[in-house]
Amino acid sequence: MEGNTLKNKRVYLDCGNGTADGIACDADGNLWCGWGSGNEELDGVRIFNPQGKHIGTIKLPERCANLCFGGEQRNRLFMASSTSIYSLYVNAQGAKLI
Numbered sequence: 836m837e838g839n840t841l842k843n844k845r846v847y848l849d850c851g852n853g854t855a856d857g858i859a860c861d862a863d864g865n866l867w868c869g870w871g872s873g874n875e876e877l878d879g880v881r882i883f884n885p886q887g888k889h890i891g892t893i894k895l896p897e898r899c900a901n902l903c904f905g906g907e908q909r910n911r912l913f914m915a916s917s918t919s920i921y922s923l924y925v926n927a928q929g930a931k932l933i
Contacts, residue, residue, distance in 0.1 A: 847887045853877040857901030857915070861927040865890065869914065871898030880914060895921060904929020 871878035882891035909929035
């Protein structure tokens with residue numbers, strides 16, 4: 836940023852056949868994206884490092900519309916889909932909110 840202007844713009848990630856939805860960041864700067872398109876190969880959560888490289892996937896039986904980190908250690912991932920709420924303890928800590 837320079838004032839109110841973005842500088843050094845670039846594409847962070849290309850969703851390809853999927854669709855990114857809700858997002859959350861962890862303490863290491865990784866981006867956790869709700870993902871899917873009603874296709875079991877794509878539905879779930881995808882994790883990208885700060886450079887935009889895909890580094891992990893959590894598969895779900897339905898599209899993940901939103902997600903957040905919670906719990907005392909911010910290491911429990913909550914994932915909201917069309918008919919369910921899923922949760923999972925992960926080896927990451929959600930970014931501390933200011």
